[in-house]
Amino acid sequence: MDDQMMLNKIQDIFRDVFDKSDLVISRETNSDQIEEWDSLNHINLVVAIEKQFKIKFTLAELQPLKNVGEMMDVMQKKLS
Amino acid sequence: MNPTQVDQVFQYPFQGQELLAKQNRWRRLLLEQSDSFEPKRIAILGGSTTFNIRNLLELFLLRKGFKPTFYESGYNRYFEEAVFEMEGLKAFQPDVVYIHTTSHNLLYPPLPDDSAECVEEKLNQELGRYRRIWQSLQDHFPCAIIQNNFELPLNRVLGNLDSSAVQGMSRFILRLNLAMGDAVRSMPRLYINDIHYLASLTGLERWHDSRLWYSFKYALSFDAMPILANNLASIVSALYGKTQKALVVDLDNTMWGGVIGDDGPSGIEIGKENPRAEAFSDLQLYVKNLHRRGIVLAVSSKNEEMIAREGFERPESVLKLTDFQSFKANWEPKPDNLVKIAQELNLGLDSLVFLDDNPAEREIVRARLPMVKVPPLGDSVEEFIGHLDKGGWFEPVFLSADDLERNRYYHENRSREELKNSTSTIGDFLASLQMTAEICAFSPPSLQRITQLINKTNQFNLTTRRCNLAEVESMMNGKEYITLCGKLCDKFGDNGLITVLAGKITGDTVEIILWLMSCRVLQRGVEDAMMDRLVEEARARGIRNIVGVYLPTAKNGMVKEHYLKMGFTRMEETGDEMAKWIFRIPESYSPRNRFIKISAVSSQKKD
Numbered sequence: 001m002d003d004q005m006m007l008n009k010i011q012d013i014f015r016d017v018f019d020k021s022d023l024v025i026s027r028e029t030n031s032d033q034i035e036e037w038d039s040l041n042h043i044n045l046v047v048a049i050e051k052q053f054k055i056k057f058t059l060a061e062l063q064p065l066k067n068v069g070e071m072m073d074v075m076q077k078k079l080s
Numbered sequence: 081m082n083p084t085q086v087d088q089v090f091q092y093p094f095q096g097q098e099l100l101a102k103q104n105r106w107r108r109l110l111l112e113q114s115d116s117f118e119p120k121r122i123a124i125l126g127g128s129t130t131f132n133i134r135n136l137l138e139l140f141l142l143r144k145g146f147k148p149t150f151y152e153s154g155y156n157r158y159f160e161e162a163v164f165e166m167e168g169l170k171a172f173q174p175d176v177v178y179i180h181t182t183s184h185n186l187l188y189p190p191l192p193d194d195s196a197e198c199v200e201e202k203l204n205q206e207l208g209r210y211r212r213i214w215q216s217l218q219d220h221f222p223c224a225i226i227q228n229n230f231e232l233p234l235n236r237v238l239g240n241l242d243s244s245a246v247q248g249m250s251r252f253i254l255r256l257n258l259a260m261g262d263a264v265r266s267m268p269r270l271y272i273n274d275i276h277y278l279a280s281l282t283g284l285e286r287w288h289d290s291r292l293w294y295s296f297k298y299a300l301s302f303d304a305m306p307i308l309a310n311n312l313a314s315i316v317s318a319l320y321g322k323t324q325k326a327l328v329v330d331l332d333n334t335m336w337g338g339v340i341g342d343d344g345p346s347g348i349e350i351g352k353e354n355p356r357a358e359a360f361s362d363l364q365l366y367v368k369n370l371h372r373r374g375i376v377l378a379v380s381s382k383n384e385e386m387i388a389r390e391g392f393e394r395p396e397s398v399l400k401l402t403d404f405q406s407f408k409a410n411w412e413p414k415p416d417n418l419v420k421i422a423q424e425l426n427l428g429l430d431s432l433v434f435l436d437d438n439p440a441e442r443e444i445v446r447a448r449l450p451m452v453k454v455p456p457l458g459d460s461v462e463e464f465i466g467h468l469d470k471g472g473w474f475e476p477v478f479l480s481a482d483d484l485e486r487n488r489y490y491h492e493n494r495s496r497e498e499l500k501n502s503t504s505t506i507g508d509f510l511a512s513l514q515m516t517a518e519i520c521a522f523s524p525p526s527l528q529r530i531t532q533l534i535n536k537t538n539q540f541n542l543t544t545r546r547c548n549l550a551e552v553e554s555m556m557n558g559k560e561y562i563t564l565c566g567k568l569c570d571k572f573g574d575n576g577l578i579t580v581l582a583g584k585i586t587g588d589t590v591e592i593i594l595w596l597m598s599c600r601v602l603q604r605g606v607e608d609a610m611m612d613r614l615v616e617e618a619r620a621r622g623i624r625n626i627v628g629v630y631l632p633t634a635k636n637g638m639v640k641e642h643y644l645k646m647g648f649t650r651m652e653e654t655g656d657e658m659a660k661w662i663f664r665i666p667e668s669y670s671p672r673n674r675f676i677k678i679s680a681v682s683s684q685k686k687d
Contacts, residue, residue, distance in 0.1 A: 013101065016102045019102075019103075019104030019108075043295070043298075044103075047097075048097065048101040051101075057291075059294055059295065063295070
């Protein structure tokens with residue numbers, strides 16, 4: 001999947017989960033930049049992504065990642 | 081946001097992902113839909129992570145008209161906070177405590193090499209912990225207690241022996257669940273949230289998500305969370321009387337296959353002759369069983385009445401004409417029929433569930449009467465029962481003798497109506513009923529029925545104040561309260577416990593905080609008998625004044641002048657229609673009651 005397309009879809013999920021319709025994310029966005037991005041909201045993000053992209057993260061991949069880009073790399077591997 | 085869009089998300093089968101991913105948006109939307117939520121304080125004591133469970137429960141409760149405030153225990157501190165460290169709960173003062181424990185919280189699971197005695201001991205230890213929690217909560221808080229039972233784990237180390245060997249985990253869990261169910265009978269404020277059923281319904285592989293357990297200590301999957309939250313919200317609704325009381329059904333292709341007007345009574349599909357006929361028969365059986373537990377049935381169908389009735393005269397028909405309290409087969413719009421049915425049954429429109437296979441009819445009813453519950457039924461008859469069942473519309477908190485006998489009351493009422501039509505004056509009618517009443521203080525055997533009546537009576541209800549069992553119990557025990565409840569019999573039968581009154585004493589005045597009566601016994605003079613008894617009880621306590629307040633709602637207009645009729649004087653107007661009334665007890669009070677013989681008078685003075 002095209003990286004930008006994936007980022008756009010993930011951005012929509014971020015906007016839903018954090019209820020911020022104008023939220024803009026990039027590959028560099030990390031949990032320090034979004035106040036509500038704690039571990040409990042992280043799992044809500046991850047499961048929403050799983051459903052949207054029809055993928056499943058393993059236990060190890062569920063652990064908090066450095067930033068959005070790292071998450072996208074894991075996803076790209078699963079989707080390819 | 082129209083009601084259908086909201087229904088699609090919140091009705092079975094739930095769009096759990098939509099709810100979980102967009103929790104905040106849904107919260108906003110639901111809050112905008114109403115401005116009259118009932119506040120409730122709910123404490124969640126969790127044996128695992130409760131973050132999403134709290135959020136989803138909030139959404140499902142908002143949808144049912146409650147605005148919850150939550151307290152969450154520290155992670156896995158459910159036992160400690162219920163038994164030793166109660167500061168948090170004490171400060172919070174919960175209306176409801178929900179103990180969210182699961183099989184992950186079993187401290188003494190049976191092991192394959194345990195002796196039978198050892199397993200027995202473990203079972204008792206496990207149960208003992210929960211009994212301590214319930215007892216402590218019951219002793220310290222006037223709250224309802226909702227307790228999860230246990231779901232089966234995903235794996236079986238003993239294989240099929242898990243269900244039969246004494247060391248088997250399945251067997252252990254089933255025995256625990258059985259014991260928890262039995263505990264309800266000795267703990268009237270304990271309610272079981274049956275996650276064993278929910279997990280089976282969902283499928284254990286879909287219910288459990290071990291990744292979520294290991295990583296975030298969620299004891300169930302994201303798919304399962306909305307199912308759990310909906311079930312909990314149904315219990316809370318039922319606790320506070322927000323459940324439906326009547327089912328209105330369409331006929332053609334809803335109660336039987338085919339169109340009776342075209343196919344004739346012998347042509348409709350019902351019975352065992354083919355698969356569809358069998359499915360309709362099972363649906364009728366489900367509806368019949370709802371009726372057996374006290375749900376009132378009515379028909380709204382586009383048909384010629386004479387022909388429509390013949391459908392239930394088929395010998396294969398499980399439902400019979402006598403099962404229906406109202407039968408509207410005509411060509412009027414269905415919303416008009418539903419309004420008439422509600423009037424006939426003396427119920428609010430929000431007490432009705434409407435069952436119709438035709439999506440267009442459902443849409444019309446939803447749009448015109450948004451307070452009527454309209455389950456989406458699915459595409460085919462074999463799906464209908466599931467949609468009706470999973471909505472939780474008729475969730476009971478307990479089965480009262482009254483629920484089970486409601487249908488008998490309705491039949492007796494027909495005889496009363498006939499008598500009424502054959503006597504010339506209302507006085508003659510009341511005299512000929514040969515009524516006797518038993519009026520006494522609240523007592524433990526009646527508490528559940530009293531609570532039920534308080535929470536579901538809308539019309540003859542002066543304050544529409546809702547109370548849970550614990551609050552009713554504290555009125556029963558408090559010296560500052562006068563409590564009265566009345567049962568009425570007549571020559572046609574026993575109406576059961578049908579009226580409740582409670583007053584709070586301050587100095588030489590008693591203020592009536594509850595006065596309500598079942599609509600089954602309107603205009604029989606029961607309120608006169610209650611007034612007489614209230615005066616008598618007040619006098620015995622040296623009280624001089626009785627104060628009553630009328631709090632108007634959309635449904636209790638019939639008692640607007642109640643206190644005037646009882647001889648009270650208006651004190652003040654507070655707000656539009658709300659009024660405070662006073663009755664100064666005279667030296668010689670002449671009893672109002674003329675037609676009811678009072679039995680078993682006993683003073684209820686508390687020492």
